[in-house]
Amino acid sequence: MIEVEQLTQQYGARTAIQDLTFRVEAGEILGFLGPNGAGKTTTLRILAAAQPASRGTARIAGWDVHQQAQAVRKQIGYLPEIPPLYPEMTVQAYLSFVARLKGVVAGDRPQRLITTLQRCGLSDRARTPIRKLSKGYRQRVGLAQAIVHDPPVILLDEPTVGLDPRQLQEVRSLIRSLAGEKTVIFSSHILSEVSQVSDRVVILDQGRLVTTMATQDLLDPGGWHYRLEVSSDRDPLAVLQHLAGVQSVQVQAQIGDRWVLSLASQPDQELGASLAQTLQQQGFQLWELRRDRPSLEDIFLRLTAPAQRNQPEEPAE
Numbered sequence: 001m002i003e004v005e006q007l008t009q010q011y012g013a014r015t016a017i018q019d020l021t022f023r024v025e026a027g028e029i030l031g032f033l034g035p036n037g038a039g040k041t042t043t044l045r046i047l048a049a050a051q052p053a054s055r056g057t058a059r060i061a062g063w064d065v066h067q068q069a070q071a072v073r074k075q076i077g078y079l080p081e082i083p084p085l086y087p088e089m090t091v092q093a094y095l096s097f098v099a100r101l102k103g104v105v106a107g108d109r110p111q112r113l114i115t116t117l118q119r120c121g122l123s124d125r126a127r128t129p130i131r132k133l134s135k136g137y138r139q140r141v142g143l144a145q146a147i148v149h150d151p152p153v154i155l156l157d158e159p160t161v162g163l164d165p166r167q168l169q170e171v172r173s174l175i176r177s178l179a180g181e182k183t184v185i186f187s188s189h190i191l192s193e194v195s196q197v198s199d200r201v202v203i204l205d206q207g208r209l210v211t212t213m214a215t216q217d218l219l220d221p222g223g224w225h226y227r228l229e230v231s232s233d234r235d236p237l238a239v240l241q242h243l244a245g246v247q248s249v250q251v252q253a254q255i256g257d258r259w260v261l262s263l264a265s266q267p268d269q270e271l272g273a274s275l276a277q278t279l280q281q282q283g284f285q286l287w288e289l290r291r292d293r294p295s296l297e298d299i300f301l302r303l304t305a306p307a308q309r310n311q312p313e314e315p316a317e
Contacts, residue, residue: 001026001153001183002047007056009042016042017207020056026152027180031198031215032187033300038204040187041081044157047185048078060153074103077151081158083142087131091122091141094130095148102149112148119177120144121170136167143174147182154178156186160193172197191218191300203303210303218299224270226263229288230279233257239282245269258287 002024009016017039024030032040045051047058049069057064063071086094095116099109117123120140125133130141139159146154156175160168175197178184188194194201194215201218203210230236236259240249245266253260265271272291279286 001028001061002185003057003059004043004047005057007043007046007058008054009039009046009051010054015207017204020204020209022202022209022212024183024185026183028200029175029179029184029186029198031194031201032185032204033189033191033194033201034187034204034210035189037206038189039207040189040204041157043204044078044155044185044187045080048076048155049073050078075151075153077146077149077154079142079146079154079156079159081161083138083145085130085138085141085145088129090127090129091133091144092117092126094141095144098145099148102151104149112150116144116148119147120174135162136164136170139163139167139171143171147178152182154182154184156184158187158189160188160190168193203300224265225292226265226271226275227252227288227290227292228259228261228263228275228279228286230259230261231257231285231287232259232283234282234284236261236279236284239278239284240275243271243274243278245271245274 004023005021007020008018020039020043022030032043034040042051046053047060047065049065049072052066057066059065060072061075063075065072086097089097092113095113096109099112100106104112114123117126120143122137122140122144125137130138133141139162143156143159146156159175160171163171172193175184175186179199186194186197195218198215200212200214202212228236237249237251240246240261240263247264247266249261249263251259252262263271263275270291272289276286276289
């Protein structure tokens with residue numbers, strides 16, 4: 001449904017995205033994940049035919065987003081980070097206006113409006129001026145304008161920014177309800193948001209694709225994280241780095257002969273007993289050894305570390 005190949009965007013000497021290649025299948029919800037400035041917004045704007053790419057190609061439902069922009073716009077619903085709202089219009093009038101612009105025939109508009117208002121939880125706000133709505137309701141109106149014409153592809157740029165917990169849950173449920181029915185790209189810099197909504201995740205950092213994986217694989221990385229506190233006049237890194245099953249180890253703090261370290265094991269490796277035994281055999285005083293599954297943030301930081309990137313670093317968006 002969506003095919004992106006070697007997509008690159010440059011602004012003078014600055015590269016916003018470089019050589020992005022990925023696919024999104026029909027009915028799939030793809031999480032587009034990366035820190036602020038990673039290139040998410042630029043990529044979505046190109047896919048929405050809102051700006052041309054410097055080079056590379058992108059196709060939606062077989063249409064080239066640059067060469068056949070008008071045809072592409074009929075296939076998509078696009079919610080930018082700041083929704084394109086008209087504050088003085090009522091919700092119903094605004095959605096009717098958008099439906100007309102998007103080519104919904106006059107005879108179909110009333111039912112499309114009813115369906116969209118219900119789906120987005122806006123039925124009781126239909127006659128309310130948009131300027132009187134809360135942030136959460138304005139975001140719902142933004143989502144409504146993206147789906148009012150019933151497009152097969154929906155592009156959502158940070159749709160949960162600024163929402164309270166209840167509003168977050170409602171927007172997540174709405175996006176999740178589109179699974180199988182629509183093809184969705186949902187961008188965010190918050191891992192937990194993407195993990196609760198998407199089937200698959202594309203991770204961007206500094207304009208480059210870091211990795212793509214099933215959401216379940218992101219949530220179940222297999223390894224363990226350990227927090228250790230030891231005392232010695234020797235550097236414990238020299239011992240721990242070469243221990244079988246260790247994936248990475250870092251010094252978090254050092255005061256005098258006291259060391260605080262974080263250690264990640266390789267998938268399916270439980271190292272608690274061997275860590276304690278090795279440190280004691282090597283003459284280290286072990287004060288603390290705590291085991292945890294890595295958090296989503298830990299996983300993201302590991303995946304976006306410079307050594308994990310597919311290419312050398314470039315200036316960010």
